Amino acid sequence: MPDPANRIESGSAAETLSDTSPVSAACGGMDRRQLLALGSAAVAACCLGSSTEAFAGLPAPAAERPKKGDWLVVADAGDHEGKVVTLDMLTAGGAMISAWPVDAETKTTRSGTRFNKVLVVRAEPDKFDESTLAKSVEGVVAFSAVCTHQACAVTGWIPEDAMLACPCHGSLFSVGEGGKVLGGPARKRLPILPLAVDADGMLTVADAFTAKVGPAAQT
Amino acid sequence: MSRLRKRGGRWLPVLALACLGVTVAPHAGSAQVKDYKPVTDERLANPEPENWLQYRGNYKGWGYSPLDQITSANIGRLTPMWSYSTGKLEGHQAPPIVNNGVMFVSTPGNQVVALDAKTGDQLWTYKRELPEELVQLHPTNRGVGLYGDKVYLATLDACVVALSAKTGEQVWEKCIADWSDGYYMTLSPLIAKGKVMVGVSGGEFGIRGFITAVDAETGQEAWKTYTVPGPGEPGFETWKGDAWKTGGAPVWIQGNYDPKNNVAYFGTGNGGPWMPDTRPGDNLYATSALALDVDTGAIKGHHQYHWNDAWDWDEVSAPILVDVERGGKTIPALVHAGRNGYLWTLERHEDGKIGFIEGKPYVNQNVFTGLDPKTGRPSYDPTKVPGTNKKLAFCPGLWGGKDWPPEAYNPKTGMLYIPANDNLCSELGGVPITGRAPGEMYVGVTIDEILSSLRFRDGVDASKPVDIGEVQAWDLKTGKKAWTHTFQDSANWGPLLTTGGDLVFGGGTSDRKFRAFDAKSGKVVWETRLNSGVTGVPSTYMVDGVQYIAVQAGWGVDAERMMGGISTLLPENRRPPKMTQGGVIWVFALGKDQTKQQAAAQ
Numbered sequence: 001m002p003d004p005a006n007r008i009e010s011g012s013a014a015e016t017l018s019d020t021s022p023v024s025a026a027c028g029g030m031d032r033r034q035l036l037a038l039g040s041a042a043v044a045a046c047c048l049g050s051s052t053e054a055f056a057g058l059p060a061p062a063a064e065r066p067k068k069g070d071w072l073v074v075a076d077a078g079d080h081e082g083k084v085v086t087l088d089m090l091t092a093g094g095a096m097i098s099a100w101p102v103d104a105e106t107k108t109t110r111s112g113t114r115f116n117k118v119l120v121v122r123a124e125p126d127k128f129d130e131s132t133l134a135k136s137v138e139g140v141v142a143f144s145a146v147c148t149h150q151a152c153a154v155t156g157w158i159p160e161d162a163m164l165a166c167p168c169h170g171s172l173f174s175v176g177e178g179g180k181v182l183g184g185p186a187r188k189r190l191p192i193l194p195l196a197v198d199a200d201g202m203l204t205v206a207d208a209f210t211a212k213v214g215p216a217a218q219t
Numbered sequence: 220m221s222r223l224r225k226r227g228g229r230w231l232p233v234l235a236l237a238c239l240g241v242t243v244a245p246h247a248g249s250a251q252v253k254d255y256k257p258v259t260d261e262r263l264a265n266p267e268p269e270n271w272l273q274y275r276g277n278y279k280g281w282g283y284s285p286l287d288q289i290t291s292a293n294i295g296r297l298t299p300m301w302s303y304s305t306g307k308l309e310g311h312q313a314p315p316i317v318n319n320g321v322m323f324v325s326t327p328g329n330q331v332v333a334l335d336a337k338t339g340d341q342l343w344t345y346k347r348e349l350p351e352e353l354v355q356l357h358p359t360n361r362g363v364g365l366y367g368d369k370v371y372l373a374t375l376d377a378c379v380v381a382l383s384a385k386t387g388e389q390v391w392e393k394c395i396a397d398w399s400d401g402y403y404m405t406l407s408p409l410i411a412k413g414k415v416m417v418g419v420s421g422g423e424f425g426i427r428g429f430i431t432a433v434d435a436e437t438g439q440e441a442w443k444t445y446t447v448p449g450p451g452e453p454g455f456e457t458w459k460g461d462a463w464k465t466g467g468a469p470v471w472i473q474g475n476y477d478p479k480n481n482v483a484y485f486g487t488g489n490g491g492p493w494m495p496d497t498r499p500g501d502n503l504y505a506t507s508a509l510a511l512d513v514d515t516g517a518i519k520g521h522h523q524y525h526w527n528d529a530w531d532w533d534e535v536s537a538p539i540l541v542d543v544e545r546g547g548k549t550i551p552a553l554v555h556a557g558r559n560g561y562l563w564t565l566e567r568h569e570d571g572k573i574g575f576i577e578g579k580p581y582v583n584q585n586v587f588t589g590l591d592p593k594t595g596r597p598s599y600d601p602t603k604v605p606g607t608n609k610k611l612a613f614c615p616g617l618w619g620g621k622d623w624p625p626e627a628y629n630p631k632t633g634m635l636y637i638p639a640n641d642n643l644c645s646e647l648g649g650v651p652i653t654g655r656a657p658g659e660m661y662v663g664v665t666i667d668e669i670l671s672s673l674r675f676r677d678g679v680d681a682s683k684p685v686d687i688g689e690v691q692a693w694d695l696k697t698g699k700k701a702w703t704h705t706f707q708d709s710a711n712w713g714p715l716l717t718t719g720g721d722l723v724f725g726g727g728t729s730d731r732k733f734r735a736f737d738a739k740s741g742k743v744v745w746e747t748r749l750n751s752g753v754t755g756v757p758s759t760y761m762v763d764g765v766q767y768i769a770v771q772a773g774w775g776v777d778a779e780r781m782m783g784g785i786s787t788l789l790p791e792n793r794r795p796p797k798m799t800q801g802g803v804i805w806v807f808a809l810g811k812d813q814t815k816q817q818a819a820a821q
Contacts, residue, residue: 077654114658115352150355153659156666167660168356168423169780170670185779214351 062112065213066101066193070205072142073109075100075117082109085203090122090140096157097121098145101193101205115213117145118193119154121175123162128176135178135194135210137203142195143179144213147171148188151214164190178210188216252333252342252385256319258365260412264478268719269761271317273473274362274407275625276758280475280539282627284759287719288766289809291737294722294745298810300767301339305332305802311773312623312714313362313407314756315804321384322760324771325360325407326802329374333387336769337762339806343387350376353398354658356423359776361472361623362407362756364415366435373404373417379433381415393438395419395431400657402426409474409483411513414441416483418470422491422533425465425661430474430485430509432516442516446470446487446504453518454503457526462498465655467491468505472535472623482519482571483511484540484553488533492663494649496606501526506534508553510571519571524578525559525597529604530586530645531617532558538565539635541628543695545576552576554695556626556637558619560584562693563595577698581691582620582641583676586613607663610648616673617645618710618781624727625756627715632738633696636723638711639689642679643785645672673784681788684708688728690715692741702741708793710785712778716757716768724768726753729782729795733757733770733805750803754778765808773802 072085075098080089085099097120101110110116125139132141147154147166154173156165162175163182171184179190191213196206258272266272268285275282289297305311309327315336316323322336329347334340353376364371369390370382376398381390395417396402401424409416414432422428428446433439447466448454458466467490474485490498490505503521506528510520524534538553543564553565553573562581566574575595580587586604587597603613624638652663662669679685688711692701706728713727717738726733726749733753735745755771779798786794 113352146352150358151352152354152356153656155659165666167662167666168354170666 060112061103061106061108062110063116064103064110065208066110066116066205068205068207069104070101070110071104071202072099072118072120072205073102074098075111085120087138087140087197087203090120092122092124092139093159094122099142114153115144115146117153118142119145119157119164121157121159121164123159123175127162129178132176132178132192135192135206137195137197140195140203141175142193143173143175144191144193144209146214147186148190148215149184149186154190252321255321255368255384257367258318260478263366263410270319271314271758271760272365273316273410274314274756275473275475278411278476278478279541279628280537280625281541281630282625282715282756283629283717285719286759286761286766288761289718289722289768290720291722291744293809294735296809296811297735297745297768297807300806300808302806303332303334303339303341303804305330305771305773305804307773307802308775308800309358309773310775310778311755311771311802312359312776313771314758315769315771315806316363316365317758317760317769318365318384320762322769323363323365323370323384324804325363325372326771327358327360327773327775329360329372331363331370331372331382331387332804333384334804336760336767336806337765345382345387345389347372347374347380349374350398353403354401356403357405357420357776359405361405364408364410366410366415369435371408371410371415371435373406373408375403375405377402377404377419379408379415379417379438381435381438391438393433393440395433395440395443400424400426401659401661404471406471407473409476410435411476411478411483412481414513416474416513418446418485420469420471422467422469422488423660423662424658425467425491425655426469427464427466428468428470428487430470430511430516432513444511444516444518446509448503457501457503459499462500465491465661466498466502466505468502468507469533470535472537472625474511475537475540476513477540477567480569480571481513483513484537485509485511486535486537486555488535489528489531492649492652492661493529493531494607494652494663495527495529495604497649497652497663499527502528506532506559508534508538508555508565508573510573512571520568520573522565522573522575522595524555524557524561524563525587529606530559530613530647532619534558535623536621536625538563539626539628540567541695543576550576554628554635556581556621556635556639558622559586560615560620561587562637564698581637581693581700582639583614584620605647605649607649607651610646612644612646612674614644614676615640616643617647617669618643618777622712622777624712624714624754627717627723628695629717629721629723629738631719632721633694634701634738635693635695636715636717636738637689637691637693638713638715638725638727639691640687640710641689642676642685642687644674644676646674647672670780670784671787673781673788675788681790684793685789687711687785690723690725690736690741692738704736704741704743708785708789709795710778710781712752712754712781714754714756716759718759724757724770726755726770726772727778728752729798731772731798733772749805750799751801752778752798768807769804771802771804773800774798775800
């Protein structure tokens, strides 16, 4: 059998297949470059059977990572679900809100992958380091909700210590120090989704995640 | 994957290449597998001494090999022959499985490596491309299964994969559950009569456990049996309301098999969520031994070790099949060292029914106040049963008298060897459980509470080294304990192997040592320090007349978590340094006698 690595590098096998294979429709007829442009979550949806439905239409902002100009809506089930996250919803030391980014252009909630979910907390900004401060608004910071250890959903919020906690293996992340690991098996800090307020005083996303969401790539 | 498979399954491997630009196909090594000897039912039932064809070496679950080249007398010459870095972190738990000189090893990350068992030459590797969003609560795998000319792997994204034993190429895959809903697999498959039997993990994610058999040739589902009965099924009355839908009872260790009666025996985990008041009733078939008809999956018998679990005492180790003597009669039995701290002897009836013979504590246990003499059903001390908003202490701790690491039985010595942990208790309480979200923890006990739950038993003086980990030997003929080896300030997470050379092998301690014990006396006759802690299942095999001992080192998963908890109970100067992770396959054999060589040289 030909060495699979060679087949990939040549690229020809893939292109030929896109034209002729019965499954090309399953990939929306896209070529490899388009697929890669979609981002790994969307590719996973196509190729690995992820539960997301990123291929219902193109583009797929529901599975694309948040970007500058997005706003946030409440992801927690309950009365507030789907409501726009505002600064007054959060108090220092109070409850955490889990939220989805919303694409400003298409108004699509980016709930196509849980790798887009963020945890929004408010803590004392005078205890933030400079870098975290620059990504926060009045002590409100948004972190990826995916643990960098083994991709569990980070659900713990310990306001008295301004820490986020993962329920699976106990990794702890510092809110004021840019998601730095304070304990547990995680080795990589929790990415921040930088926030800002726009001219209307609305909480918006100021930039992409500070790092790749989720665990480091598998070896 | 199912959607794509329907449209054109045979294109899948190529499609994956096209989409991802990475390979899921095997990497061929410099050598190839030649003259592969197919694995048959007959060979699995009666394995040649030189081979280790499945998780515990035989269908009975013994962890025993008749090989006797290595003995207490010559073990001083046991030397590493070759080693192999797996390139993976986390807990390496799988045994090296060997068929006629070809070794197959699975690692965390669902990688399979095929090696020349004599030389260590790499023949091929297979790496599964796991979904990026996959949660890995237990990033491990406990071994491959062999049948025909294929190698079978149960994956972390809840699929069964069949690989060509010769090339590592994927022949088929069958996904049996939705990984994004919290289902995953870590066990080695039990294979018999053309069926590959696997069970699901996910008890911490609110799943409903089940065991599935797929056809070894095609991957087609043959049957699926839930370990939590649904409406209308026997045992459903042991649940209330909708609790059965998230009732847990996962299956994460390979079952054992009785070919004569065509019955497979599995162990099941605890009910979910953890606190008993969230699922009132006995909760069949959680924390049970289950007897299944291999042809149909029908439940032919069961024994629930303890009802309405409150302690996370999974009873997942399948009971081992062994004959015991009672009142001058030989009784076909099942023996299980429970996570609940009791050593159970059960009767194996021909029709698959399971009877109770006896149960007795093998570590300090303060929860059971007695066992019903006929059924073995325990009664509980209510002050040792935690619940939601009810924090109580109990012994043994939540990792139990023995967690998953398998016990071993040696027919020559007649002894059962148990990797045990004693003198530990847990103090635990639940928080009110909220709605289940797919793929998120659904336990009702916070991780803080779990990681800080360990306590020493009352009366333990922690100012001196504390006996925790043990290897216990029980004479199954007399039902008495023959010997105990204790480890100080360390738990024992080492699966055991026993051999015809009257030896017991195991690691499992925080000092990274791998040891051999004299099977009769319990004396440590050999030990060596490896790269990382050993939670791998050891195996033994023979090639060209040489007996080898093989094991994976690579610390992680619950061994690491529990040792972290123990460390906090120890004075600072006795805490072991944090164990470095990283997997290595080690292979040992008798080397030349250095002393004699030196003497000859002079």
